[in-house]
Amino acid sequence: MTRTLDLEAATRAALALLLPMLVLLAVGRIELAVYASFGAFTALFGRSEPYRVRLLSVSAAAIALTASISAGVVIACLGTPLPLLTVALVVVIVLGVMATAVIGWIPGQPVFFVFALLVCAVVPTTWQQAPLAIGVAASSAVLAWLICMSGWMLRRLAGTRHAHRFRNLQRRPTRTIAAAFDSQVLQTATMTTIAALASGAIALSLGIGRPYWAALLMITPLALSMSSLSIPMPIGPMLVDRLIETFIGCAVAVAALLLRRWWAARRQAA
Structure with a gap:
């Protein structure tokens, strides 16, 4: 069942990303793809959850991603001042870790929100372009939300007679506000923040033009510790999975x- 659900989740994510790309390509505005892509990350959340439970997971993810993208766009319009970007990064990391603990998101880390903030903050943007960029991101998030929740309508239309054709969705995370203030959650938020700031500072001191890549590189492995809070599992297989997934992603990107x-x-030759 896990493999089937993973395939279903991957299909939803692919559709959520592909459809906005095709629309932007058709209207000749492919330069807005970065905002649509981050909005489409909404489809990564709520996997294996019943639709009443998934409603909160996906809705909160859509809001958080849109907010992160919007913050990045505003910072870009201001010329990407480093102090402001640093403050925004800390806020997104801390709130992302705490929200993940409360909602029980899978993926169980705030790296997508951080990624959206940092990348959008360094894309040259003007105040005139900002509403369209944010609108594209929000529209993409809404589309991803609809795709994630579409199975509910399919089940209603199928009725009880065809209920056996649908798999049970059994993941029901325990949700409590107190989880945000758990000592392990606060420790993870603190470690991730310090690591991100330290790696960015080192990158700046070495003269690297885009220090946010260093911050992301440090956040990604630390995010694994956040995942283990909700689903304890051996770190070895998890690292192997991440390495394989990263290799596949890089190979596809290079091929593209x-x-x-x-x-x-x-x-050009023609």
Whole structure:
């Protein structure tokens, strides 16, 4: 069942990302793809949860992602001042870790919110462009929300006679505000914040032009500790899974870039 549910979740995420990309490509505004992509991350949440439970998970994720993207866009419009970006990064990390503990999100880490904030903050943007960028992100998040919740309507239309065709969704995370103030959660938030700031500072001191990559690199492995709070599992298999997934993602990205370069060269030659 786990493999099937993983495939279903992957299909939802792929659709949530692909459909906005096709629309932007059709209207000639592919430069807005970065905002649509981060909004589409909404589809990654709520996996294996009954729809009443998933409603909160996906809705909260959509709001959090849109807020992170919006904050990044505003910071970009202001010229990406480092002090403001630093404050925003700390806020997103701390609130993201605490919200993850309260809601019981899977994926169980705030790395997607941090990624959305930092990348959008360094994309050159003007105040005139900001409403459209935020609107695209919000629209993409809404579409992803609809895709995630679409199974509820399918089950209602199918009725009880065809209920056996649908798999049981049994994940019901325990939700309590007190989880945000658990000592392990606060420790994770503190460690992640310190690591992100320290890695960014080191990158700046070395003259790296984009220190946010260093911050993300440090946050990603620390996020694994947050995942273990909700689903305890051996760290070895988890690291192997992450390495394989990262390799596959990098391979697909490189292939896409090479294909784009080949296509551009072919069109230019013609």
